[in-house]
Amino acid sequence: MRRPRISLSAVVWLLVGAAYFMIPLLATFLFSVRDAQTGKCCSLGAYGVILHDPEFWTTIRLSFRLALETIVISLLLFVPTIYWVHLRLPRLRPVIGFMALIPFVVPPIILVVGLLGFFKDTLHAPFWYLGNPNYFLVTAYVILAFPYVFFSLDAGFRAIDVHTLTEASQSLGASWRTTLLRVILPNIKVAALSGAFLTLAIVMGEFTIATLSAFHTFPTYIQYINETQAYPAAAVSLMSFGITWAAMLSLLLIGRRRRVGAAVTIAEVGH
Amino acid sequence: MPGRRRRRSLAWLGVLPFFAYTTLFLILPSAQVMIGAFKGEAGGYTFGNIVDIVQTPNIRHAYRQSIEISLVTALAGGLLGLLIAYAAIREGTPRWIRSAFTTFSGVAANFGGIPLAFAFIATLGTVGIVTQFLTNVFGIDIYANGFSLFTKTGVELAYLYFQIPLMFLVIAPAVDGLRTEWREASANLGSSSFQYWWHIGLPVLFPSLLGAVILLFGNAFAAYATAYGLTASGLNLVPILIGADLRGNVYANPHEGQALAFGMFAVLAGMMLLYVPLQRRASRWAR
Numbered sequence: 289m290r291r292p293r294i295s296l297s298a299v300v301w302l303l304v305g306a307a308y309f310m311i312p313l314l315a316t317f318l319f320s321v322r323d324a325q326t327g328k329c330c331s332l333g334a335y336g337v338i339l340h341d342p343e344f345w346t347t348i349r350l351s352f353r354l355a356l357e358t359i360v361i362s363l364l365l366f367v368p369t370i371y372w373v374h375l376r377l378p379r380l381r382p383v384i385g386f387m388a389l390i391p392f393v394v395p396p397i398i399l400v401v402g403l404l405g406f407f408k409d410t411l412h413a414p415f416w417y418l419g420n421p422n423y424f425l426v427t428a429y430v431i432l433a434f435p436y437v438f439f440s441l442d443a444g445f446r447a448i449d450v451h452t453l454t455e456a457s458q459s460l461g462a463s464w465r466t467t468l469l470r471v472i473l474p475n476i477k478v479a480a481l482s483g484a485f486l487t488l489a490i491v492m493g494e495f496t497i498a499t500l501s502a503f504h505t506f507p508t509y510i511q512y513i514n515e516t517q518a519y520p521a522a523a524v525s526l527m528s529f530g531i532t533w534a535a536m537l538s539l540l541l542i543g544r545r546r547r548v549g550a551a552v553t554i555a556e557v558g559h
Numbered sequence: 560m561p562g563r564r565r566r567r568s569l570a571w572l573g574v575l576p577f578f579a580y581t582t583l584f585l586i587l588p589s590a591q592v593m594i595g596a597f598k599g600e601a602g603g604y605t606f607g608n609i610v611d612i613v614q615t616p617n618i619r620h621a622y623r624q625s626i627e628i629s630l631v632t633a634l635a636g637g638l639l640g641l642l643i644a645y646a647a648i649r650e651g652t653p654r655w656i657r658s659a660f661t662t663f664s665g666v667a668a669n670f671g672g673i674p675l676a677f678a679f680i681a682t683l684g685t686v687g688i689v690t691q692f693l694t695n696v697f698g699i700d701i702y703a704n705g706f707s708l709f710t711k712t713g714v715e716l717a718y719l720y721f722q723i724p725l726m727f728l729v730i731a732p733a734v735d736g737l738r739t740e741w742r743e744a745s746a747n748l749g750s751s752s753f754q755y756w757w758h759i760g761l762p763v764l765f766p767s768l769l770g771a772v773i774l775l776f777g778n779a780f781a782a783y784a785t786a787y788g789l790t791a792s793g794l795n796l797v798p799i800l801i802g803a804d805l806r807g808n809v810y811a812n813p814h815e816g817q818a819l820a821f822g823m824f825a826v827l828a829g830m831m832l833l834y835v836p837l838q839r840r841a842s843r844w845a846r
Contacts, residue, residue: 294653298646302656305643308723309663312678315688319681365580372573380574387581389835393827394589395781397798401805401820402588405595409813431585486669495672495784496798500805510673511788514680522681525674536666 313529319522334519343509344524351506354421355491358429359484362437365430367480370441371472374450381442388438391431396496403428404501421503429491436490437483444479448472481542489535493528592824595817608818618800622822625780625797628711632718633775639719640726641768644734647727661731664724671721676788679717683708709790717789718779725778726771733767733841770837777830780823797823 323331338344373380394402403424407413417423453475457467473480495507510528514521599605612618647657682689685702693699707713737760745755761768783798792803797819804816 294651295649298649298652301639301642301646302652302660304639305646305660305723305727306663308639308720309667311689312675312682312720315682316678318688365577369574369577372570376570377574384574384577387585389831390585390589392777393824393831394585394592395777395823395827397781397783397801398592398820398824399585399588401801401816402590402592403584404805405817406588406591410591427584430580434581434585489669493669493672493674495787496802500802507673507784510677514673514677514788515791521677525677525681528674529670529678532670533666536669537662540662540665 313526316522316526316529319519320526322519322522324519334517334523337517337520338513338524338527341520343512347504347506347509350421350504351492354425354429354505355488357422357426358433358491359487361426361430362433362483362487363480366434366437366441366483367473367476368468370438370445371450371468374445375454384438385442388435391435396428396432396494397500399428399431400497400500403497418501421498421505424501425498425503425505428497429487429494432490432494432497433483433487436486440479440483440486441476444476444482447479448475478542482539485535485539485542489532492531492535589824592817592820595814596821598814598817600814608814609821611815612818612822617795618819621795621797621800624711624795626826628715628718628796629776629779632715632722632779633772635715636719636722636775637726637730637768637772640723640771641730641734643723644727644731648731648734650739660727664727667724668721668728671782672784673788675717675720676785679708679713679720679789683713683716709793711794714786714789714794714796717785718782721785722775722779726775729771729774730764730767733764733771737763766837767841770834770841773830773834773837777827777834780826780830 318329320334321330321332322328322334324333324337369384373384391399407424408418450472453471454467457471462471493507494505495511498505499508499511506528510521510524513524596608597604597606599607643660646652647660679687681687683701683706684690685708687708690701693701708716741759742755745759750758781798783802786794786796786799787802790799792799801816801819801823804819
C-alpha cells in the first residue's frame with residue numbers, strides 16, 4: 289500500500305525547518321545590501337567596504353593558511369597512524385577511537401585554558417611558539433580536527449582491504465613509501481578529502497581559541513566588524529557562511545555515496 | 560621467538576608520533592586544567608577553588624543558566640529535528656527533499672559562532688528584519704513586549720539554528736532504520752498509529768534519541784562564540800566567565816578559570832558516560 293502523496297504534516301514541518309534555516313540568511317542578505325547613508329535598499333557599498341579593507345585580506349589569508357597547515361599536519365599525522373593501526377595494531381583502534389572522543393569533553397573553551405596554562409605558565413614556552421599563530425594555533429587546531437579526521441579516515445580504511453593491498457604492493461617489490469603514497473592513499477582519497485574539508489570549515493570559523501590567545505584571525509575580524517559597522521558586518525558574515533557552504537558542499541560532492549552524518553556527530557567546535 | 564618480538568616493538572614505534580602529539584597538545588593541557596583546579600594560590604593542593612565556585616552566587620547562577628540553555632535547546636532542537644527528519648524521510652516525501660535537507664543541515668550544523676550571532680542580530684535584533692516586519696505589518700513590537708535577542712531566550716533561538724540541523728543529521732539514520740514492514744505488520748494486526756509509535760517506533764528510536772539529545776546538550780554547553788557574539792560579556796554563562804577570566808579582567812585567583820573549566824569538564828564527562836553505551840545500543844537498528 290504505497291502512498292505517492294506527501295502528507296500534510298510532513299509539509300508543515302519541512303516548511304518550519306526551511307524557514308528557520310532561510311530567514312536569518314535572508315535577513316543578513318537584506319542587511320548587507322542596505323545603503324550606508326540612507327539605510328535603504330540597495331547598495332553593494334557594504335561589500336566594497338569589506339573588500340577594500342586590508343585587514344580583511346590579512347586575516348582571511350592568515351586563516352586560510354592556518355587551515356592548510358592544519359590539514360597537512362593532520363593528514364601526515366593521522367593517515368600513517370590509522371593505516372598502521374588497521375594493518376598491524378587492530379587492538380589499538382578502540383584506544384584511538386576513545387581518544388577521538390576526548391575533544392568532546394575538552395571543547396575549545398577548556399582546551400585553550402589548558403594550552404595556555406600548560407605551555408605558558410608551566411613550561412614557559414618561548415614566544416616564537418606562543419606568539420606565532422602558525423605554531424600555537426595550528427597545534428591546537430590539529431587537536432580540534434582530530435575527531436573529524438579520525439572518524440572520516442577510519443571509515444575510509446574500514447572500506448578497503450588494507451592487508452591485501454599492502455601484501456600485493458610489497459610482493460611486487462614496492463617500498464613502504466610507495467605502498468602508502470601510490471597504493472593506500474588513492475584508495476582512501478575520498479576519506480582524506482572529507483577530513484580536509486571539515487578541517488577547512490572548522491579552522492575558517494574558529495573563534496574561541498584564537499580570540500582568547502589574542503590572535504587576529506578571520507573570525508576575530510568578523511567580530512571586530514560586528515562591533516563597529518552594521519552593514520559591512522552583514523556582508524562579511526554572509527561571506528563566512530559562503531565559505532562554510534563551499535567546504536560542506538565540496539565534502540558532499542566528493543563523497544556522494546558515503547554517509548554524511550558520520551563525520552558530524554561529535555562536538556561542533558565552531559560554536 | 561626473537562623475530563616476533565622485534566616486529567612487535569617496531570609496530571609500536573609506528574603509532575609513537577600520534578601518541579606523542581596527542582599527549583603533548585591534548586592530554587597534558589587537559590591534565591593541567593584538572594590539576595590546576597585543585598591548586599591553591601600559594602601552592603599546595605586544596606578544594607578551595609571548587610568550594611569558591613559552589614559558594615559564589617554569580618558562578619552558581621552561570622552554571623544553572625548554562626545548563627538551562629543547553630537543556631532547553633537540546634530538547635526543543637531534538638524534538639524539531641526529529642519531526643523534520645521524520646517528515647523528510649517518511650514515505651510519500653520525494654527523495655530530493657531528503658537530500659536537500661541533508662545538505663542544508665550539513666552546512667547549518669557547522670555554521671555557528673560570530674557570523675551566526677550577526678545573522679540573528681539582522682533578523683531579531685532591535686532593528687532586525689523580522690522585528691521590523693512584525694512591527695510594520697502586524698503592529699507587534701516584540702521588544703516592547705519583553706523580548707530581547709541579547710538575553711537567554713535570544714541565545715536559545717540562535718543555538719537552535721545549529722541544534723536542529725545537528726539533530727537531523729544524527730537522528731536521520733535511526734529514523735531510516737524504522738522499517739516500513741514493521742508499520743505495515745502492526746497495521747495488519749489492527750493497531751492504531753499511536754500504538755505503533757508507543758510500542759514499536761519510540762522504543763526502537765529511544766537509545767538514539769537519548770544519545771542525540773545528550774550530544775546536543777554538550778554541543779550547546781560548550782558553545783562560546785555564538786553567545787559572545789550576541790551578548791559580548793553580558794550574559795552570565797560558564798564559557799563567558801572562563802573567557803573573561805582568560806582576558807584577564809575579572810578574577811584575581813589564577814586557578815579560578817581552571818576550576819570553572821574543570822566544572823564544565825565534569826558535566827561533559829558525565830554526558831559522555833551516558834552517551835557511549837547509548838550509541839552502542841542505538842547502532843543496532845541504524846541503517
